[in-house]
Amino acid sequence: MRWSHRRGRRLVALSSVAVTLPLTAMLSPAAAAPATPAASTPTPVAAVVPQPVSQQAVPGTEFTLTAATRIAVLSKDSAAMGVGTYLSELLAPATGFDLRVVRTTKAPDKAVVLDPNGPEELGPEGYTISSDKNGVLVTAYGAQGLFRGVQTLRQLLPAAVESRTRQSRAWTIAPTKISDSPRYEYRGVMLDVARRFFSVAEVKRYIDEAAAYKINKLQLHLTDDQGWRIAIDALPNLTKVGASTQSGFTGGTDWYYTAADYKEIVTYAGSRFMTVVPEIDGPGHTWAAQTSVPELRCDNKYAQPYSGFDVKISLFCLGEQKQKDATKSFLQTVIKAVAALTPGPYIHLGGDEVPAATTSEQYDSYVRTVTDATTAEKKTVMGWHQLGQSPLPAGSLLQYWGEDEDRETIGTENEAPGIRHLREGAAQDAKFIMSPSDHAYLDMKYDDSTPYGLDWSGFVPVQRSYEWDPETVTGKLDGTGVIVPARKVAGVAAALWADRAYQGSGSLPNAGTHWPEPHEYADFMSFPRLPAIAEVGWSPQSARDWNNFRQRLGQHGPRWTAAGIEFFAAPDVAWPSTAGSGLEGVHTLTVGGKALGVPGSSTASRTQLTTSGPGGGSEQKWSFTRYNDGTYALVNQASGLCADVNRGFTSAGAKIIQWTCTGNTNQRWTITPVSGGYTIASAKTKLLLTTASAADGALVTQRAASPNTLQKWTID
Ligand code: TNX
Secondary structure, three states: OOOOOOHHHHHHHHHHHHHOOOHHHHHOHHHHOOOOOOOOOOOOOOOOOOOOOEEEEOOOOOEEEOOOOEEEEOOOOHHHHHHHHHHHHHHHHHHOOOOEEEEOOOOOOOEEEEEOEOOHHHOOOOEEEEEEOOEEEEEEEOHHHHHHHHHHHHHHOOHHHHOOOOOOOOEEEOOEEEEEOOOOOEEEEEEOOOOOOOOHHHHHHHHHHHHOOOOOEEEEEOEEOOEEOEOOOOOOHHHHOOOOOEOOEOOOOOOOEOHHHHHHHHHHHHHOOOEEEEEEEEOEOOHHHHHHOHHHOOOOOOOOOOOOOOOOOOEOOOOOHHHHHHHHHHHHHHHHHHHHHOOOOEEEEEOOOOOOOOOHHHHHHHHHHHHHHHHHOOOEEEEEHHHHHOOOOOOEEEEEOOOHHHHOOOOOOOOOHHHHHHHHHHOOOEEEEEOOHHHHEOOEOOOOOOOOOEOOOOOOOHHHHHOOOOOOOOOOOOOOOOOOOHHHEEEEEEEEOOOOOOOOOOOOOOOOOOOOOHHHHHHHHHOOHHHHHHHHHHOOHHHOOHHHHHHHHHOOHHHHHHHOOOOOOOOOOOOOOHHHHOOOEEEOEEEOOEEEEOHHHOOOOOOEOEEEOOOOOHHHOEEEEEOOOOOEEEEEOOOOOEEEEHHHOOOOOOEEEEEOOOOOHHHOEEEEEEOOEEEEEEOOOOOEEEEOOOOOOEEEEEEOOOOOOEOOEEEO
């Protein structure tokens, strides 16, 4: 069994990692809360994950996105236009804006400009972003780079932009310069849809969640003992019988992807510049195939569908010529069908965890058959690193899933078998994707509070998912004896296995066991660790620092909340405390016992604000959005419009009205605590928000500070 429990030893190792952090960094309140800059100091740069190669805040005024902002695409390329449309659709639910996407040759002012005609040196995924009060420019060399840049751009907007419902607030982007490109081309995540079936909708949801962190490969573990999840026309039994079980479930009739479903996933992933990598595992992990095709078995009998929780329980019949022939024709049929549905270059052939009785001749022969079938379809062979023990076609990709315990044996007489296979793979013309189980396996528990998953590779708290380097992870723990040299590392991948996707996974489930929906399991186990692994794959090693990461990552919690991602609030991440965020949020403003509001909940521009008896309605609620000069926009929650000094008039007595949020200084308010409340001054005119009287419906204007007027506000 793989999952021998080594929890005790692991915990000791982990706690020694934790104490090497500077104690002050772990304890200081600044570490737990975002810095709140004093007025007029530049805002600290936005918390972008993965960390860009370079990112600078520049002095100046924010850009404010309004309903009139255009998304201007400087290209006729339909893929680039597609990124523009994607951005418009991404921003629509939270902002309520239907931003127009225009194709143009000259960048207009006050627009979000997408320019795919940048220098070739940016590479296919690199991009630059430059923003100031006149607009935002994303430059890339082609549509893919624009798409990656757009993922950064969305992180420059307030967290509320991730909400799927309309939020009334100002949508600002601080002036910034970013220049970025990835460390590795391959940045993947694997979903185990074999043990726990994810519907097409759930796969799409996960694609979006992963694409936000610039993940660009989706590996689908389509076949295992507990299920066969892809329809193959010539072998209907595979999905009729082979798909009827999951780990913990029996009797399914549609727990598989039809060709149309699979194409839908591939197309959707493609629209997020993500490549689907199908995995057809073998010669182990093949029980479901054996329930459907008896010729694959030595006894030539149908196996009974399996809905259990074990691994290493199955093997094709590799010793007999008759079965070898049947297996060959089976693999050719399956690989041909999967290749035809898959536009991406890879087919993953598994190769992991074969029962001990398998001889190396049997294994080699299987690998030869299945790799021949794959190259015949002009696809690149990918496999778990065990596949490296057999000769492989040049240019294959091997996925390393070893752990520290194996690394400790490097160079000793008792090298772990996994290390031997790794050496054999590294000696071939192959590259490697790093998925070390004790860092990149999303099914490992974070700690002993985690309801789901396993711990055979120890606990994997967020820090552990972050602190490793793909270039040294196949060496000894002291960094020597590296087996896979840097030039052979092609990327990283996280893996979400799902053989223990239920509450109380430390023991077997029973009738009362709670089974989360696949997306709940995926969200909880992937967030925050998937973003950590995404950063390992994207950002330069020299730019990565755990203490900096845990603060940046913490700023993403509100984004996930807004997006409905049910993440684990891991204790090692610096989640923002409300104390640090100033007056950001929704408030009621009262003076003389009356609340500031929009009369009659009017949504019309130019309506003058009034004060009336507080009724608790949204027309008396104001969302405060902080600008980087320390001033605030006040956005009415009924109308979505901003408190505004009418036409920016500088005279005392000018009306305060509501108007489309522009970010201009006549909509910026300086809020100063005074005894018994706050004064609210226009940043443009310096005059104070003042109401005429304590009568209902009193009109609000700007006035000079004066003790006899109603201008000392309570902010609740
Ligand atoms: C090992 S790692 C497996 C999977 C299990 C996983 C559970 C690998 C290639 N195979 O079959 O689901 O452990 O953590």
